[in-house]
Amino acid sequence: MEKKIERLKKISGDIMLMQHTIAMLGWDQETYMPPAAIEERSEQLSLLETLLHQKSTDPEIGELLSGLGADENNPFGNSSLPQFDRALIRAFFRDYTKNTKLPTELVSKIAGQTSIAQNVWVKARGESDFSLFAPELKKLLTLIKEKANYLGYDDHPYDALLDEFEPEMKTARVKEVFEDARDKLADLVQRVADAPQVDDSMLRLNYPPQKQEAFGRLVLKDMGFDMMRGRLDKSAHPFTTTLGRDDVRLTARYKEDFFGTGLFGIIHEGGHGLYELGYSEDIRGTLLADAASLGIHESQSRTWENIIGRSYPFWQHYFPLLQKYFPENLQNIHVDDFYRAINKVQPSHIRIDADEVTYSLHIILRFELETKLITGSLEVDDIPEAWRDLSDTLLGIVPEKDADGALQDIHWSMGGIGYFPTYALGNFYSAQFFEAMKKQREMVENEIGEGKLEGIIAWLRDNIHQYGRALTAEQLCRQVTGESLNPHYYIEYLNDKYSAIYEL
């Protein structure tokens, strides 16, 4: 049995090495790759993905797993094995079962169709014409439904898709959580809209990108992001990617005429990065050295970006420093006004620019459309109209152009149906986790106000990061907070914060 588990660990290690190599090719593509290299880069990625798929579906894995006593009823395998070995067996059992369920032909059909759909989506968004994109999305949707059938589900076909991104989460549970949050969020948005708007003009002055980056690096350092084990570069769309056990890279983009994009993007990606760098020694280099779910991943970025990074104590500490970086813009600004400005709430069309109050409503909109698309109760051609209706209901605004509505996100063109909910779940988890932290560490806000972040970093690592995939999101949430996912913490956090800011 020991030999079998060693062999499984070796395969697990090779899979991680190949995933990291793929990440290397992807990182380079977004940062330094010369433009003409894109054609071959796609071929390199496709070959590596094929080799990884071969490795991940090698029948030897199935034999090892059953030899270790793992099956549908007992995915953890033999109960005499150490805890982390059993968690590894479970992760392998899950991945191997999923990977071997999908026919290679379907996988390659989906890859081909997403490649076409992405190109067409870029064009359609450019012309703001959803009808250009619709035929390709229809074809892709047919394949995605087929995929859901192969993966299997008990209750709802969307379950099979959601599970890719948020393992073990069910559609019914997301629906329940979203319905719970939806009206309360919409109500808060309405109350804010009725209050006098805050002034954020000081954020819309000239902020030289080099200085934004320098300040961002300073904050990253305080967050404990170790540049011996990572990097910060520029890219068109910010992201975090893991190229090795000790190699996690962040990217940022800077707007010269708006301060918010650069720094809060860096803090957000820094939160993701700390998670990836925080897996325990026990799981380093194995399949378990990965996020419990994308929702949990997002909870870490949102904790840092919003709960900490957009908090009043944070700017009590950092604002005097920021004033020194940008005296011409900020020397006569009071920290209270700056704090209000970076927390300005305003319903807008584009999700990635949304504030933390309206953000989850953008997600709820997409979730409602996606589940209907999968069950067939919404046709692709009717998406733009449904989008406008829901936007009106949830955000009180209606996009005039498809580019500001149903064509704004790349996700559908990539076949990533089931991905969106994880963003809102991340928001909800973040507040729930932070509340648990505050119960255990009452001085958290004082520490933030003094720029002492070590305690928070350590708490997050000890309570969340270290486990990686060894716990499911649900297990982790219960262990950390004593209860299942509960959106009330997030609603309460928003109500408290914005009641003060908007004097509601």
Next chain:
Amino acid sequence: MEKKIERLKKISGDIMLMQHTIAMLGWDQETYMPPAAIEERSEQLSLLETLLHQKSTDPEIGELLSGLGADENNPFGNSSLPQFDRALIRAFFRDYTKNTKLPTELVSKIAGQTSIAQNVWVKARGESDFSLFAPELKKLLTLIKEKANYLGYDDHPYDALLDEFEPEMKTARVKEVFEDARDKLADLVQRVADAPQVDDSMLRLNYPPQKQEAFGRLVLKDMGFDMMRGRLDKSAHPFTTTLGRDDVRLTARYKEDFFGTGLFGIIHEGGHGLYELGYSEDIRGTLLADAASLGIHESQSRTWENIIGRSYPFWQHYFPLLQKYFPENLQNIHVDDFYRAINKVQPSHIRIDADEVTYSLHIILRFELETKLITGSLEVDDIPEAWRDLSDTLLGIVPEKDADGALQDIHWSMGGIGYFPTYALGNFYSAQFFEAMKKQREMVENEIGEGKLEGIIAWLRDNIHQYGRALTAEQLCRQVTGESLNPHYYIEYLNDKYSAIYEL
């Protein structure tokens, strides 16, 4: 047969994609990788090398090759096939035969021992103590001799090693060429040493690296190096690497207090880069899209660095521009003095800092030692003394420390015995090719003087670059110059140039 050749091309394409992915990991390691990532990076490289080895030794290749009529007596396969297909079959036959001759166990033993030897070499060089390195070099040498036996040879065991870097070249031929050049070079060095030395103090002022880089980019652009298909970055040791059919990356290093290192390094790597970007459409993405030999590769870098980049016409054009970049250092300098300075000849210990007159003598020294080591007529322990003796004979100077002598190069610690000769062969080829170019294009020097490099670039591409591995170095040399490798062109080029500079 058509199906077989198509299949061979597919495998060839996959091999190139994997080689380029390995190059990606290597490039990143030398440029942007965070320090702590090195441990896993070695594992990633090792896994990818293993996968590439598996792909390159797949018995399917052997079956395809023999199905296409290729064997020892006819490595080109069936004579009815198109020319480039036959060249591809020959390249595959060569690589596959070599790859399958070596037992996997020996390959991995050599990999292990080079890893140890490199570490020990770094330490030994740091302490300038050859006796620390000797035991590891002995072990490695035993394995390398074993490798030569597996690869096989008719005449000299060194043939088997040389062939790795300079395909089809024989030890006896190198010996003949080097003996021919050796005394003439040593004689020129002596005559220069007896003449008044030139003053290069204007190169040893403060040259801010950023400006050096900017000027280097300008020259690279004029050389036709396309930044849509390549990059220039910084690294500790300059190199050129190919990451894709349209992705060739150069690196440079800059010395703040010496102008020569940065720019001539960039021009050198640019010459390599143009070769890699110049393969014809017919061979793109196949095994043939590679250098005919390292000697031919080096001929391209040396042509640009020395024959063009250190020529008088080149600086007639560029010196006024360079003066604008560094007026504080150069505004009162005459172009004639600058030209003499960048061509200063002075025997020195370190090969990579050597001028173009002494450089080949450094190589001849190493070749003489290497061939003796392989036949056993020189013992590892006796290397430092043999080095000092030969250095005295060839260069007229004796290194006081092993760090300036037998420990200066990394090559032996990497098992790269047989590599050094290619540097000198490159010098010789460069002058022979350039002479052929001048016969066909009499205005070459005028063009250089006017900064019009397009004609030269086109000639090199049409006559050399486009063929890649489709011709051997010998075939290429005969096709371009009408004769076999002949060092007299290089000797004559040096005699003419330095007789003028040193008024001999």
